[in-house]
Amino acid sequence: MAAFPLTSRAPGEVIFHRGVVPVTVARFLAEVAALAARLPGEGPVLNFCADRYLALVGFAAALSRGQTTLLSADRSPQRLADIARGHGARYALSDTGAALPVPVLSPEAAPGDAAPNPMVPAAMVAAIGFTSGSTGEPRPHAKPWGALVAGARGAAERFGVTAGMSILGTVPAQHMYGFETTVMMPLHGGGAGHAGVVFYPSDIAEALAGLPAPRLLVTTPLQMRALLGSEVALPPLAGVISATAPLGEEMAAEAEAAWGAPVREIYGATEAGSIASRRTLDGEAWEPYPGMRFEIDAEGASVSVPGLPAPVPLSDRLEWVGEGRFRLEGRLADMVKLAGKRASLAGLTRILTGIEGVEDGVFVAPDDLDVNPRARLAAAVVAPGMSAAAVVAALRAKVEPAFLPRPVVMLPALPRDAVGKVSRGAIVALAWKR
Amino acid sequence: MRHGGRPNLTTTLSLEAEVARLIVEALHLEVTAEEIDPEAPLFGEGLGLDSIDALEIALAVSRRYGFQLRSDDERNHRIFASLRALSAHIEKNRAS
Known part of the structure; x- marks a missing residue:
């Protein structure tokens, strides 16, 4: 049966930055093993840690115990309780207090003696992301470990993420886009994540300045607008990745001029994950990630993702533009x-x-x-x-x-x-x- | 007008009205500036703002008052607790 290790990074490489402290892969694995030993015997686990490193350690520890992690981008108490109740969470991992219908554990990271790099079956459902169903109830989307690993490796190749690159994410680790780029990427693609929570322009500038170059900023059009509008100075960037909403060409041009780095967008959805990318200023054509198969017809579009059992329908209308690339025609009206x-x-x-x-x-x-x-x-x-x-x-x-x-x-x-x-x-x- | 040191009551009240207008304009709110309860929460149950609004307010504040809002966890909750709290924070940190 196919399996992938928890991480494919070398033990001495830096996988995350916690404040000024770089965490090596060896230390990370020791912390995962120590937390895994403390976890309850059964999942799934609802992980809503705000600290990105704790979110990663919690996810990895659960995974090594064969437990599925439930990811909710919406951290409102009601939504978390709905997911905990409706999707069988046995406990939750959080670094902030919250009243939930399940026990809440705080995932402190402290290294144990052993630092195994466990093998995880490719078919295991490592995480479940959620979208809102038509009546507001959370709808689950299972992520097999093999699909997550393939996605992280594909993204690292697409964006040229190398071992020494710092990745600053402004999107929560529990949003599928944030999870893929700032949790899975350090595990299997490359680069080192940033643990702290950043939201406002000055947070982003300060966090970037505290990270070693080359730096990759993973963000959204909304935050790019705030960054450019507030005119805070950023240290040199190697690249900017934007997703969650279409990025205007004008803003992309302004950002490239201000930050001296290529601005690229990811196209994806919670159900499918990241499936294509483009550099905004190169035009409207999106290049599919490796291994993605798109079906586009008059009715709509769907994509077959390596590792996912069935094609995923997309909520946009797509059109082929040649060379295996497509453009977005618009969203389905509803x-x-x-x-x-x-x-x-x-x-x-x-x-x-x-x-x-x-x-x-x-x-x-x-x-x-x-x-x-x-x-x-x-x-x-x-x-x-x-x-x-x-x-x-x-x-x-x-x-x-x-x-x-x-x-x-x-x-x-x-x-x-x-x-x-x-x-x-x-x-x-x-x-x-x- | 400021008179050095601590702001007097009049300054605080007029700044509060000014910040209320800034919020209503920046966020295209339905309510008028006068209708915002200075003690009510800005987010969630009170005025019902969300994270998109928080970024908008940060941007408007940096443009008007020349300083940046930051998210140092607890302090940030206090700053956005109400119009009055936000105005007091602006009074303390404004560069212009």
């Missing part, structure tokens, strides 16, 4: 993506109309959703006696914050066209008239 998370407008509308006191309602996306990183959805609502604030408060319990409508337009009835269909145009005009 699917929206905000802050790195996807949702269905129909699903959000179902949640809205399910609220007590709401008689009718609909979610709509603005026309600039795909090009404006700050775009928000709007909702038109018919709910006599309810305020817009009350509608939002009720939605907050079931909808991720990024998808909460702004604005909410309260109406006596939804505008309909001549054939009785809800008029998106009329709602757009009401919502974004200012």
Whole structure:
């Protein structure tokens, strides 16, 4: 049976930076073994460590015990509890306190005497990522170990990640994009991760300055916009990787000029992982990762990923442009993506109309959703006696914050066209008239 | 106007109103600046802001007041606890 070791890195290489302390692969393996010995006997484990190194050690320790890790990019207590309950978590690993329906362990990293590099079956489900289903419930997407390893190796080759490269991620380790680039990459691709949590432009600048060159910044269009807008100075970069939303050509050009490094984008989804990349300024053609097989037809597109059992349908429309490359034609009309998370407008509308006191309602996306990183959805609502604030408060319990409508337009009835269909145009005009 | 040392009450109140306007403009909020309860939480249950908004506020603050917000964990929660807390933090750190 095929198997891969926990890490393919050499014992003396640096795999992570914790503050100013470089952690070698040998030390990492000793810490994993020590934590693994303390873990409960059965998984799955819900790992929501904010510290990226602790997230990695926790994942590796669980893996070496044959336990699956549940990854939730959404750290809200309600979502974590839903996943813990709904997907059989036996315990959780976290470096921050949280009230959950399962025991929560703190994964301190302290080395033991032994530092084995265990073999893990390629078919083992190492991690499960989640997306929001059409009614808001978490939907699981299993990641076999072999698929994760192949993805990390492919990405390292694609982006020229070498052993001595520092990788600063601004995306949580539990988001599939962050997991692949900042957890799996150091294990099997190359480079050394950064443990600390960075979010604001000054955090990013400070963390980069504390890391040895060459430096790779793994981020999002939203954070690139904030970095460029706040004009904080960054140390020299070897490269920038962006994902979660389309990056505008203008911003890519500005970033390349400001930081003197190529800006590349990853195209992917929680279900499939990273599947293609491009340098934004080289044009609209995406180059598939090694081994990916795309099926594109009039109905839509799907991708077969090495190690995944079935082709994964994509929520974008694709078109071949030659030389095995494709371009994105646009998203399927119902699917929206905000802050790195996807949702269905129909699903959000179902949640809205399910609220007590709401008689009718609909979610709509603005026309600039795909090009404006700050775009928000709007909702038109018919709910006599309810305020817009009350509608939002009720939605907050079931909808991720990024998808909460702004604005909410309260109406006596939804505008309909001549054939009785809800008029998106009329709602757009009401919502974004200012 | 500042009178050196600690800000007086008038300065604090007018800065609070100014920051409220900055937030409403930067985030295209539905509410007016006057409607923001200075003691209510900005994130989650109160004004209902999220992480996209946090980046927007950081950007607006760096442009208007010439300093950068940072995420040193607990301190950051305090700074964003309310309009009043954020305004006090700006008063203490502003470069302009």
